[in-house]
Amino acid sequence: MSYALGLPRGFNYLRASSIDEALKLLSEYGGEAKVLAGGMSLMPMLKLRMMEVKYLIDILSLNELRYVKIDGNYLRIGALTTHNDVAMNRLVNERAKVLSESAWHIADVQVRNIGTIGGSLAHADPAANYYPALIALDAEVVIRGVGTERVVKVAEFYKGPYTTDLGPSELITEVRIPVSSLNGVYEFFRRGGASFPSAIVTVTYQEKEGVITSSRISIGAVYPEPVLIKDNLAGMSTKEVGAKAVDIANSIFSSIEAKPLEDTHAPGDYKIRVARNMLIKALANIASGTLSKPKTPVREVVSEWKPAEDKLEYVGDLVRVRVNVNGQWIEDLVEPRLLLVDFLRRHGFREVRRGCDEGKCGACTVLFDGKAVKSCMIPVARASGHYITTIRGLSKGVELHPIQRAFIEEFAMQCGYCTHGFMMVTYDYLTNIDPAADDEVLKLSIKNICRCTGYVNIIKAIKRASKYLSGANP
Template identity: 70%
Template sequence: MAYALGLPRGFKYLRASSIDEALKLVKEYNAKVIAGGMSLMPMLKLRMVNPDYLIDIFHINELRYVRVDGNYLRIGALTVHNDIAMNKTISTNAEVLSEAAWHIADIQVRNLGTIGGSLAHADPAANYYPALIALDAEVLIKGLGSERVIKVEDLYKGPYTTDLRVDELITEVRIPINSYRGVYEIFRRGGASFPSVIVAVTVREREGVIDKSRIVIGAAYPEPVVIKDSLVGMGVKDVVNRAQEIAGQVMTSINVKPLEDTHTPGDYRIRVTRNLLAKALAELGNGKHAPLPVRDSLITWPDAGNVEYVGDLVRVRINVDGQWIEDLVEPRTLLLDFLRAHGYTEVKRGCDEGKCGACTVLVNGRAIKSCLVPAIRFNNQSVTTVKGLAKTGELHPIQRAFLEEYAMQCGYCTHGFIMVTHDYLSNVDGAASDETLKLSIKNICRCTGYINIIRAIKKASKYVAEVRK
């Protein structure tokens, strides 16, 4: 029954408040570490991994930073994907990485998922590996009393396998600041699904001639394929004019069997890879992409306090729509189930894989999928459901827009769409431009009423803007 409901097997939950504490707990309990958990939680729910202890490092805010230090752009391992996408310093110094982050899943996943967690998880379809390898990036790895730096290229050892030892953590990503320019292209089947093919190309020019180049192909093969300096000696215009020819030569040189799945068979994946590589090479001459929203601040999360056990249960206290709720629950209890058990049934259980977004709520104003986080993670935090949006007894502007545009259909997905729209308009793009909307809101409507939902989001952006004046 628990498996059918999408619950992980039971585990003990521990929370680390510092890097050193996390390393000590890892060594003591030989536990699984969870950062954002956007890849690990689905694996836990599918019983693909079954740890006895789960050590949560998500609230270590000292691992959230972006700064330029000497010749390096330094990014803390717990910097979340939305910050990687929108941070001005990153977009200025490593646009390829920023572009990669914009294409990760959706707002909810990008609010919690972290760059360090993604690298440590080493999914072959992960967005960051091709971009970071193309930028010649490296990672800082810490253990108890030890520290080492290795290239991202050397970190990946195979699907879900890295060079990390069990008692080590990635604490920082370092990108050398140089004059590389690049292009990042992605192909996926379905809005928030993992990519089927990723291509990242970076080049450095000296007096109009390329003297360094990297082509990195991800998601198509069991590990990233790296082709170095194949464009050296050419001008960018030559690459653009010969894009199809060069793409064909590169693909001929690859002697690796492609990945296959029900969405993208191997032969089709190879054709897509060739076309995507040709497109990326042709894009090298176009300069920067259309500007996307940027900001200087980073998302931080309040202290969740100590984990209090009562027998095998943990005490959870959460402010939901302005009312504090306290309960004793199993550590594996999902925030979704905690809310529904206390009467917030507007929060829907949908796909149970973190894809559909029907379970979306706001935590401290940020949209997250409540089916992908244990309730204990957000102890002492504020959760908002659709009932908490109407502060004055009147409909919130977003609710009004959804009603006026008939964006309700059966109503099952509506709560999730409204909540993610709130975060999108508040924290990403108040103007609801087509490009950011396409990259940000990817909830699933079971009635396929997307046209009216898009109209409602556009109208809501105008209503919200009027309120803010």
């Protein structure tokens, strides 16, 4: 019954207030514990019973691990820097464009709001967006244990699907990218709005007077491990690379002995054909000078996650939670595994819908301290001491919020099942990401599923809401 309801098996929830405390807890519980950073890959696996843990150690509030800065010869990115910040940060855009591009293609706004670069690397999904980009950038990770610290190349850190060089009592604390004059192209293909990619190709290179002096080609999501080909473009002019693109791609893929991955979106031979064509396109782009470019908008400051306003209290096997929903504090004794969506519905907030149960559809979207998240992916214990907003919290009295008005006026309500989630992610998107609702950024950001397939009207409503919020006449 619990499986049918999309609940993970029971676990103990622990909240770390510092890196040292997190390492101490990991050292104490070892292989029985799992770190919960963003949790956007971990929680679906727990809910589907593909894995189970005895202890979840939540490190979300460790803002000391959220930063992007230049230090000496490295671009340094804290492990808890979110995907949205990697995508939009000015320094990443300037110094590692292919990494910014890879982050923009991760799922949707809700996932990018809470998912982290360190968490993605530690989870090591073979289709993860970051690995090909970071390997092509010759990046490394900083790993800490109790009284220890070591540095490992990202290419060597990945050991296989969901397997890394990370010990059971260690944390990734930082990603380091050498500051260089690398140019790059990032190519990406997936089926399904917020699904994992079926193929990724990243090419980085240095050139002098039109001649390539070094290159790194990284292929991801196609094979069980990312594939790296170094310097096979060295000595060629950029124009020559374009002229020989087909031969180069054929040579590379014929030399790879690994068996391709199969998944529900694409068979292995199809992935290889797609990746080969993507590499040909990337090499042609190098010849034409069409390289990865930073997208707008750009952030100067890395966002922090607000610490909880209270401490967790266990009462036997239950945990006492206190959540502010639309301005009202609600207290309850719950199992640690209870999800935020079920907590909200239990307390009468039926506008928050259960949908796909895998974190894809977005029907359960709420604002968590002002940021859109999927409440089916959040243990309510994580939300204790925080502020949650549903659609009821957007409007003031009988006056509709501009987003609500826009959805009504553009006939974007449809059956209404998904409308709450669409409105909540639209609020975050227009408030914190892109007030202008740029077509490309919108396409990469809002990927909720509409059961009625009324996407045209929903896009019109988002555009109208953008004008309402900016004060323009729609």
